[in-house]
Amino acid sequence: MSSPNLVCPHNRKLFDSLGRQLITVRVKDPEQAFVAARNVRESGNRLFSVIVDTDHSLEEIDIPDDWGGISVALFIPRMGRFRSIRRKLERIRRMKIRVYLPCDDPENITSLQVLSSVGVSVASRIIQGPHLWEPLLDLMTFAILGPAPHSPIDPFVFVADNFETGGSVDWRGIYFEDPKEFFHLDDKGRVALSHHELINEDFIFDDPSDIDIREENPEYRLRTDPRERFFLTDHPCSRCPGWRVCMGAFVQNGAPPEGCSEFAAELLEVVEQYRGMRGAPMEKRS
Amino acid sequence: MANLLLTTRCVRSCPYCFARKEMENSPEGDTLSWENLLYVVDFLEASSARHISLLGGEPTLHPDFVDIILYLMERRFHVTVFTSGIMSEKKLEEFSEHLTSIAIENLNFVVNVNNPEQTPASEKETEQLHKFLSVMGPWCAAGFNIYRTDFEIDFIFDLIGRFGMKRHVRFGLASPIPGVDNLYISPDDMKDVAARLYSYRPQFDRSRVSPGLDCGFPMCAFTDEQLGWLFRVSGPVRFGCGPAVDIMPDLSIYACFPLSTLHKRSVLEFNTLQEAADFYMDLNRKIRTELAGIFDECDSCRHREEGRCSGGGVCHLMNSFMDEAPVRLMEIESELAKSRLSSQP
Secondary structure, rough: OOOOEEEEEOOOOHHHOOOOOOOEEEEEHHHHHHHHHHHHHHHHOEEEEEEEEEEOOOOOOOOHHHHOOOOOEOOOOOOOOOOHHHHHHHHHHEEEEEEEEOOOOOHHHHHHHHHHHOOEEEEEEEEOOOOHHHHHHHHHHHHOOOOOOOEEEOOHHHHHHHHHHHHHOOOOOHOOOOOOEEEEOOOOOEOOOOOOHOOOOOEEEHHHHHHHHHHHHHHHHHHHHHHHHHHHHOOOHHHOOOOHOOOOOOOOOOOOOOOOHHHHHHHHHHHHHHHHHHOOOOOOOO | EEEEEEEEEOOOOOOOOHHHHHHOOOOOOOOHHHHHHHHHHHHHHOOOOEEEEOOOOOOOHHOOOHHEEEEEEHHOOEEEEEEEOOOOOOHHHHHHOOOOOOOOOOOEEEEOOOOOOOOOOOOHHHHHHHHHHHHHHHEEEEEEOOOOOOOOOOHHHHHHHHHHOOOEEEEEEEOOOOOOOOOOHHHHHHHHHHHHHOOHHHHHHHOEEEEEEOOOHHHHHHOHHHHHHHHHHEEEEEOOOOOOOEEOOOOOEEEEHOOOOOEEEEHHOOOOHHEEEEEEEHHHHHHHHHHHOOHHHHOOOOOHHOOEEEEEEOOHHHHHHHOOOOOHHHHHHHHHOOOOOOOOO
16 A cells, blocks of 8 residues: 555645645746745655646736745646746756646647657646647657657556556556545545546545555545456446556546547557567566 | 748739749638647658648738747657748737747748739838837848849848848749639740849859758759859758648649649548659659650750759640640559558559
8 A cells, every 4th residue: 555645725724734745836936836845845744746736827827936845746737838948848848847738729738749749748637628639649640659858748648658468557646545545634634536536526435544554545545446346346447458558547427538548558568569669568467 | 841822812923933833722711620720630640741831812911820830849850831921010019019029940930032023012011011120120030022033132141140040942833724814934035033042142152141942943954053052051952842841731633733633632541641642742743754844855864864953844745745745644643542641552
């Protein structure tokens, strides 16, 4: 069982109450990132990352110097014009920043390619819909099989690098959404298993200390054990040809969205092609 | 080297335009998408090509032109833009704000200028060109397309001095488009063109400006004296004929405008730029086995055999077939259509 990563709002009292935990802190204002990181550290906790979840485009926000010592997940709605971000690129590349863009707009999918091609680590916020599967397939091919070296576009490169034939790969951690590892807290310390559930106040635990005994909670087990969640319930995902590179990541409100199965199957095919090209071991290591 | 067409739209209608047929056949307002730009840039990088030429139509009409240039700089490409220099005040402000900080070694404009008397333009166009040169002059070399033997180029020396342009002029020959009635320099007129160009030697020497020859000039159009001068001021001159690989906004690909309708392919069919260039080189060779060059003497010419001269442009060869042996041309085209890609078994 991996040590839990607590995704918290920027709340010093909450940090103080946790003590010696691994924390990811979520802020809306980019200028608050450094202060939030400092507060986590000063409270005796360990900082994993800062999520900057802003409504502003990359064009509109400044990348402050004080982000230099922290790992930043920059969630933005769009990139903006290239001319306006060009001068920020050197700083972004130098720092530990990954840029996340939604995938509900073809322009964003192109922006992911642009940023990746100029050396910025990026991720498509593929867990949330609506999904544009065709452009996402193009993005996946660009990310995994593109002829020129680029920075990673996740989750595709993560899947390609971590998948082994016969095994499976869970990439939700890229989005801080893997319930085996990430726990989303509100200001009162109540715990949800995803950001979406946190927003909807759908909590699984009322107190962070319950995380230590999470395995005793049947609902938690159901959420984290794919066998229980998908196979014993005869969920449609259990019959999906792309299961091993998806593991139900797209499921929202209990059901997979239309088109995800074909997408995952294609992803699996491309990943296997990539692994074959690289001469990677095709059998799962024991 | 690859030429990438950003848009098929143009602001001018030059009488000699050899791109017109291709542009007219393209979807209206066809502009390169970012997706296709990324594909081409990756394709070139994978081909170890670090130089790209941007063409049109008028490439600066692309709504993201400035962003594209900045992107290519970020990808560490050397860029040459072939432009008329005619653009709106707003666009020019964008140039001034974003492009003037780019090193001259990395960004180069070839400004296609027409003689204002022989190829008249509106006052507004001339004014726009001058405004462009006043901002971007140091990044610019003049380009001049020769479509008549009595061409006059005094005005170019004037522009170079006035706007601090590069001391080099790129001379192109207006080329025939097989099957189209456009203005071009016929093989019989090429010696006159060479002599006319040489008549400007005093101005070239006095202004310390060097002439450069685009493809299609045959070596024998120049006398020994003219050649000696050319080699002295411009270094080794290549009397070649492509194939320059032109990539359209929709990723279709061909080797040079005048031949664009004859053997169009897609860049998606090739793994590298070299593979595409080899494919078109092979086609050019097939054509030249039918007709070695634009003159009868080309057949036994030592300079052609030794690769110093291509024997004029393939477009002329295809054009003469069109006029004199249309049935044979159809046969050649039919053979070309069957040509397989070099990478295919």
